[in-house]
Amino acid sequence: QVQLVESGGGLVQAGGSLRLSCVASGRTFSSYTMGWFRQAPGNEREFVAHISWYGGSTYYTDSVKGRFTISRDNAKNTVYLQMNSLKPDDTAVYYCAATSSISSNNYGAYKYWGQGTQVTVSL
Secondary structure, X not given: OOOEEEEOOEEEEOOOOEEEEEEEOOOOHHHOEEEEEEEOOOOOOEEEEEEOOOOOOEEEOHXXXXXXXXXXXXXXXXXXXXXXXXXXXXXXXXXXXXXXXXXXXXXXXXXXXXXXXXXXXXX
């Protein structure tokens, strides 16, 4: 069992930055691929990024490449999402999630989810 708690969301102007954190409980955090997803009002939850259990492999959706960076610290049971050059289109609730899959951008592959943190980007 893994419990995930996100933090770091907030209101930021376009072009600004935020760093999201997701702290996991449980001793098996380092064995999971971790992902970030987001959901804007009226939209389906969409994949943002994922990182392998050892941190050596990352993958991003095209719309955030070059602006967002996913990383993890297994000693702290924490995964991060550094978001730079934010745009109003990035406004959403951001969720972290854990999967036993080697890598996946599929919502259904993720077994554990956090409660989400709101990110709002203003003009």
